[in-house]
Amino acid sequence: MVTIAVDAMGGDKAPAPEVEGAIHAALEFGHRIILVGDRDEIHHSLKSHSSASTLPIEVLHATERITMEDHAAKAARSKKGSSMHTCARLVADGKADGFLSAGNTGACMAIAKMVLGKVPGVDRPALSGVFPSHKGSPVVVVDVGANVDCEPAMLAQFGLMGQIYSRLVLKVKHPRVGLLSIGEEEHKGNMLTREVTPLLKDLGFDFIGNVEGRDLFSGNADVIVCDGFVGNVALKVAEGLAEMMGRMLRESLTASVSGKIGYALSRSAFRDFRKRVDYSEIGGAPLLGVKGVCIICHGRSDSNAIKNAIRVAAEFASSNMNQRIEEELREFAQAD
């Protein structure tokens, strides 16, 4: 049985979505969950779910919590009794197979790197965003915020880790890896993309060259490599636009009587649509390159997002992802 530690104090509305997500994950997938955080608050949330007591869910008390306002590096060093630290230690000690948090992303990355350490050969762990694509299988974008001002060699490693993740966890047979740039031709890009291109060509996977911003959703690439600054901007542009379009669509539809009736009649179609573009169905961003499994969720994650992040954490933990990263990096270093 896979055991996942959940930081119950992470998200904006913690611990309610974390507790409910854990219950659904335990019910649907049969995973064992350790909810970490303020014992009283967690038990209070658990009480409103009658099925909870029969499920493989444990509560582990943590005295501190890291907030969104905390300075990432400082909190990582000083708040060692936090729910986030405790989760990471459960993984480091082999008591959990992976952990997830919807809390302060910077602090979570710092703690994961500090407590879990890096997979041998990895220079910089990278946060990968997973985007819904029109063609069905999700697109992995590495890095979406762990590393800004990247060296070319770092991006090459992001590509390697991303394609292993796509293959082993998302089950894409032959992932196509693209480099995020501003035109398909090789010369179109900036200094970084031009320097990283020969490195990516050398790595032995299916490197398809430059891709553009729209390919985050086109399905033309399975893995998209970029600097963490660019990737984070891209991620947040997508979130912002999806939110604005959803809101404007609702406003337009509810502004007239015929629109309202139409909206009511198409309710299930809208639900289907939302499900297809909804990030919460995809379940959090894996931090690739740390020993163990760490999934970082959006602060606004609802119980569905938490449930799916638990599913992803378990799939990641059941793959031999980190071993493959180590092996492929070693092969690459030897071939060099």
Added chain:
Amino acid sequence: MVTIAVDAMGGDKAPAPEVEGAIHAALEFGHRIILVGDRDEIHHSLKSHSSASTLPIEVLHATERITMEDHAAKAARSKKGSSMHTCARLVADGKADGFLSAGNTGACMAIAKMVLGKVPGVDRPALSGVFPSHKGSPVVVVDVGANVDCEPAMLAQFGLMGQIYSRLVLKVKHPRVGLLSIGEEEHKGNMLTREVTPLLKDLGFDFIGNVEGRDLFSGNADVIVCDGFVGNVALKVAEGLAEMMGRMLRESLTASVSGKIGYALSRSAFRDFRKRVDYSEIGGAPLLGVKGVCIICHGRSDSNAIKNAIRVAAEFASSNMNQRIEEELREFAQAD
């Protein structure tokens, strides 16, 4: 009367959308239009519009055309008889107040810089994208692709030009200028954003600090400053997501009978929605910092997008935008 030169051979389906857009612009706004390109093809398109002969539309023959496949800098130097060159020369010679093209963006920028020259004091002309925002007034993003690998001083100039555009052309009274980064706090960003922050603070306009990708649509800032690589990725992420969401929504709605009926009943609401998020309503990307007016349109621009780009070109030409850029840059240089 404002005269706008239109590169009739630019877009993917040229010259039909260019000709139709010109007719609508002449009808609606009363501007004088010079359609530049292959005389026969343009006249063939004009013939299908009975009203065309009564409108202030002229045709100017150009022997060459620049294609999307042309190398930007090479085409700019060698195809001097192209419709794009001819348009730029009409502006440089004072025979038109501005020009627009839906052709090869790189070539168009190169030609505009070469033929029109730069506004005194401007280091690098910048392409600005204009995004629809939830709050109504559009958001100007500078740069969206003219300059990659930017120096901090270049971004400061982008901010200055962007806020003048927002004020004089988009009629925003006190534009708030934000710096695109990966967190609102000043220390969150990369080397470039940290170096440009003190420069932007010094420019005397309303600099609101870092903004994030989602602020392209939030309306929290009126002008967003970024490196052209990041801006181009952001623009294309937005295009790609809008396209995917539109397609998925249609698919979901037409998959069931009740969805289809709902869709039919809400047709006008959907039209309203599309109009609010549609880039073609906004009308092209102005190249800021060149002497004269150059608007660059998407290759897939339809006649509505061309019409609106003509409107924007005329509004730009009627403002004293370039003079203000020169004056404000001079003030800034003297204060330094």
